[in-house]
Amino acid sequence: MKIRNDYTCPLEIVHDIIKGKWKTIIIFQMRSASVSLSDLEKSITGISQKMLLQQLNELRQFGLVDKENAPGYPLHVDYYLTERGQRILKAIEIMQEVGIDYMVEHQLTDILDQKGICYRK
Amino acid sequence: MKIRNDYTCPLEIVHDIIKGKWKTIIIFQMRSASVSLSDLEKSITGISQKMLLQQLNELRQFGLVDKENAPGYPLHVDYYLTERGQRILKAIEIMQEVGIDYMVEHQLTDILDQKGICYRK
DNA sequence: CCGTATCCGATCCGATACTG
DNA sequence: CAGTATCGGATCGGATACGG
Numbered sequence: 001m002k003i004r005n006d007y008t009c010p011l012e013i014v015h016d017i018i019k020g021k022w023k024t025i026i027i028f029q030m031r032s033a034s035v036s037l038s039d040l041e042k043s044i045t046g047i048s049q050k051m052l053l054q055q056l057n058e059l060r061q062f063g064l065v066d067k068e069n070a071p072g073y074p075l076h077v078d079y080y081l082t083e084r085g086q087r088i089l090k091a092i093e094i095m096q097e098v099g100i101d102y103m104v105e106h107q108l109t110d111i112l113d114q115k116g117i118c119y120r121k
Numbered sequence: 122m123k124i125r126n127d128y129t130c131p132l133e134i135v136h137d138i139i140k141g142k143w144k145t146i147i148i149f150q151m152r153s154a155s156v157s158l159s160d161l162e163k164s165i166t167g168i169s170q171k172m173l174l175q176q177l178n179e180l181r182q183f184g185l186v187d188k189e190n191a192p193g194y195p196l197h198v199d200y201y202l203t204e205r206g207q208r209i210l211k212a213i214e215i216m217q218e219v220g221i222d223y224m225v226e227h228q229l230t231d232i233l234d235q236k237g238i239c240y241r242k
Numbered sequence: 243c244c245g246t247a248t249c250c251g252a253t254c255c256g257a258t259a260c261t262g
Numbered sequence: 263c264a265g266t267a268t269c270g271g272a273t274c275g276g277a278t279a280c281g282g
Contacts, residue, residue, distance in 0.1 A: 048257075054255090088219055098135065099135040112131075171278095
């Protein structure tokens with residue numbers, strides 16, 4: 001992804017930052033600890049390795065995510081949220097609540113039960 | 122847009138809710154009052170009427186926005202955020218701060234000055 | 243002022259195969 | 263385990279024209 005420099009408002013950047021099918025989910029999965037690529041791949045249902053890598057790289061370009069190569073073999077890379085990434089995470093957590101709200105309203109709570117996500121009403 | 126019912130996690134819904142080039146901006150522009158279509162069109166640089174309508178309708182499907190036809194002539198329709206829309210707005214405001222942060226870091230503050238958006242550092 | 247329809251290029255993303 | 267490359271269908275969004 002080519003980084004632009006002709007943005008006309010801050011939310012235009014935000015769109016570039018979080019656009020794509022998987023970005024919010026990826027960020028959310030990094031909420032509590034740094035993770036390896038394969039950990040992420042396992043925890044996100046339906047994502048392909050290609051998309052995972054691609055979107056992680058875009059998140060890195062915007063400074064939300066960083067990575068660090070652990071020494072030794074087999075190869076191991078830790079991905080983690082930067083301070084900026086953690087700020088976006090706050091927003092994502094709020095939006096997730098709205099998503100849950102929507103699922104409750106539309107009787108889609110099976111998945112919530114299944115994943116052990118709590119909700120009320 | 123066809124509403125799905127096979128979501129596998131709340132953030133998948135969130136993605137459907139806010140995806141598209143203009144959704145976050147539209148929601149943000151409705152933050153303080155209900156607005157007419159033409160007001161929105163004027164306040165959002167670069168948007169076409171088609172996209173504005175389309176994305177407003179999607180927001181309505183997800184229950185973030187509602188509209189009300191004002192009586193009288195010429196026709197006038199008020200669009201406004203629902204309670205759910207206002208919750209998403211909270212998230213968008215946080216993300217906007219991150220966008221501003223990014224602009225400051227990349228010396229893109231001209232637009233901020235121009236729009237009278239305040240920032241520090 | 244409000245809303246819908248069509249055409250068409252640009253972009254996204256899934257599948258798949260391959261390298262270190 | 264980590265990462266790159268390509269191909270093709272689906273979707274997105276801009277331009278434009280038209281109707282209530």
